[in-house]
Amino acid sequence: MGLRGACRLSVVFLHHPLQATRPSLPQYKDSFQAAGLSTSQLVRTDSEEQQDQSTTPKDSRIASAQRDSLVPLSPEFPQTHINSKTHENALIPKDDIARMPRSVQAVYLKPLKRKALYGCPSCDLQLRSYNVRNVEFFADFALRAAYYLHLPALGPIPLPRITERWTVPRSNFVNKKSQENFERITLRRLIQIHDGHPETVEIWLAFLRKHTYYGVGMKANVWKHESLGVGKTMDVSLENLKKNSEQKWAHFGRRKNLAISERVYDMMNEESFRRISDAPLGS
Amino acid sequence: MAQFRAKKLDLSCFVNARVIRDHTKRKVFEQYETQRQALRYIIRNTTLPPRARAQAQLQLSQMHAYTRSTQINNRCIEGGKSRGVFRHFRMARYPFRMNALEGNIPGVKKASW
Numbered sequence: 369m370g371l372r373g374a375c376r377l378s379v380v381f382l383h384h385p386l387q388a389t390r391p392s393l394p395q396y397k398d399s400f401q402a403a404g405l406s407t408s409q410l411v412r413t414d415s416e417e418q419q420d421q422s423t424t425p426k427d428s429r430i431a432s433a434q435r436d437s438l439v440p441l442s443p444e445f446p447q448t449h450i451n452s453k454t455h456e457n458a459l460i461p462k463d464d465i466a467r468m469p470r471s472v473q474a475v476y477l478k479p480l481k482r483k484a485l486y487g488c489p490s491c492d493l494q495l496r497s498y499n500v501r502n503v504e505f506f507a508d509f510a511l512r513a514a515y516y517l518h519l520p521a522l523g524p525i526p527l528p529r530i531t532e533r534w535t536v537p538r539s540n541f542v543n544k545k546s547q548e549n550f551e552r553i554t555l556r557r558l559i560q561i562h563d564g565h566p567e568t569v570e571i572w573l574a575f576l577r578k579h580t581y582y583g584v585g586m587k588a589n590v591w592k593h594e595s596l597g598v599g600k601t602m603d604v605s606l607e608n609l610k611k612n613s614e615q616k617w618a619h620f621g622r623r624k625n626l627a628i629s630e631r632v633y634d635m636m637n638e639e640s641f642r643r644i645s646d647a648p649l650g651s
Numbered sequence: 652m653a654q655f656r657a658k659k660l661d662l663s664c665f666v667n668a669r670v671i672r673d674h675t676k677r678k679v680f681e682q683y684e685t686q687r688q689a690l691r692y693i694i695r696n697t698t699l700p701p702r703a704r705a706q707a708q709l710q711l712s713q714m715h716a717y718t719r720s721t722q723i724n725n726r727c728i729e730g731g732k733s734r735g736v737f738r739h740f741r742m743a744r745y746p747f748r749m750n751a752l753e754g755n756i757p758g759v760k761k762a763s764w
Contacts, residue, residue: 498758533762534737540745550751551762583757631689636703644702 479511484520490564491573492589494527495557499583506581507557510572514561517572523559530554566592655679655717667731673724679717687711687718 467473474480493510497503507524514521533551537544561569573588580586594601635641655675660666662674693699693707716722724733729746736743740756751759 534747536744536748538748548748549762550748550759552758552760554758625685625688627685628688628692631685632692635686635689635693635707636699641703641706644706 475512479508480515481511481522482515482518482520484522484562487562489560489562490519490566490591491561491569493559493561493573493576494587495524495559496554496585496587497583498552498554500555502581502583503555503557506584507559509579509581510559510576513575514559514572517568517575519564519568519572520562521559522562524557525560527556527558529556566590655715664728665731667726669733670726670731673726676717676722679715680720680723683714683718684720687714 495503495507495510497506504524511521511523531551531553533549535547535549538546538548561572564572569590569592573590576586655678656671657675657678660671662670664670690707690711694704694711696704725736725738725741726733727736727743727746728741729750730743732743734743737747740747740750742750747756750756752761
C-alpha cells in the first residue's frame with residue numbers, strides 16, 4: 369500500500385464514466401462489494417458534475433437513500449427492512465438506486481489529497497508503532513482528516529525501520545554458550561503538511577490526539593511564520609510552556625538549575641563562608 | 652542508613668533488603684542534590700577565593716555516602732538483581748527473556764535473520 373515520495377492526487381469523481389476507478393484498500397474490498405455497491409456507482413454522471421463545482425460530496429441523493437429501501441453498508445448490518453421497493457431495484461435505473469453519501473464512499477477508497485501551492489512545510493508528523501496495520505491505518509486516518517481540513521498533506525512516507533536487538537542467555541545460571549536473540553522493530557511513517565495555516569494545523573493535531581489509535585506513537589514538529597519582534601512573544605510563551613512541562617521535567621536530572629544557583633548564593637552568604645573567605649590558606 | 656530509611660515501606664515492586672537500600676539512596680540523593688551541586692560549583696569556580704573553595708571541598712567530602720549519585724544502582728524489578736539489568740526494561744537478562752517469550756513486553760519478539 370505504501371505511497372513513496374511525492375503525493376499523488378487520486379480523484380474519485382471522473383469525467384468519463386467508463387474509466388477505471390481507483391483501487392480500494394484491500395481490507396475494505398470485500399465489504400464494499402458485499403454492500404452491493406458496484407464500481408459504476410462511484411462514477412458521477414455529467415449532469416451531476418455540472419451541478420456543483422466544489423469537491424465536497426453533494427447530498428442531493430441522500431433523500432433517495434433515506435427512503436424505505438435500505439442498502440446495507442456492510443455484511444454485518446442485516447437488512448431489517450424489506451419492502452416492495454427493493455424488488456423493483458432491477459427495474460429502477462441505476463442512478464436512482466440508493467447510494468451511500470460520497471464521504472462514506474470515499475472511506476472505501478484511498479485518501480484524497482490537497483495540492484500545495486507553495487510547498488512550504490508547516491508540520492511534520494511522525495507515527496511510530498511496532499506493528500504495520502496500526503501505523504498504516506492511523507496514517508490513513510490522518511490523511512483523511514487533513515483533506516477535510518483543507519491541509520495539503522504529503523505521505524505516508526515510510527522512514528527506515530528501527531531495529532533493536534538483545535542477546536540473552538537462555539538459562540538463569542551459567543551456560544553462556546546457549547543464548548537467544550530478541551529484537552524489536554519500530555515502523556515509522558511520516559506525514560508532512562505544506563502551506564498549512566497554524567491554527568488549522570493545531571486543530572488537526574488536536575483531532576488526532578483526541579482520536580489516538582492504540583499502539584501508535586506520534587511526534588509532530590510544527591513551523592510557522594512570525595513577524596518581527598518575536599523575541600518578546602517567545603519569552604512569554606516559554607514561560608507558559610515551562611509551567612506546563614515543569615511537572616514532567618521534575619523527574620529528569622538537570623545540571624543547570626535556578627535552584628542550584630540560588631543555593632550557591634545562600635551558601636556563600638552563610639556565616640561560616642563569609643568569615644573565612646578572605647583568610648589565607650595554610651594558616 | 653537507619654537515619655534515612657522510611658518508617659513505612661513505599662515500594663510496590665519486588666522488595667529485598669538491597670532494593671530498599673537502593674530506594675533509600677535515591678531518595679537521599681534527590682533531597683541533597685541541590686546542595687551537592689552548589690558545593691561542586693563553588694569548588695570548580697576559579698574566580699572564588701581559594702579558602703571558600705577549600706571549605707566547600709571539605710564539606711562535600713563530609714557528606715553522607717547516600718547523597719552520591721554513583722551509589723545508586725538500577726536493580727531488576729523481578730528479582731532485585733543488580734547485574735545484567737537492561738535499563739529500558741528494568742529487568743535482568745533471565746526475567747527479560749521469560750517475559751519476552753510470554754509476550755509481556757510490547758514489540759519484542761524472537762529475532763531471526
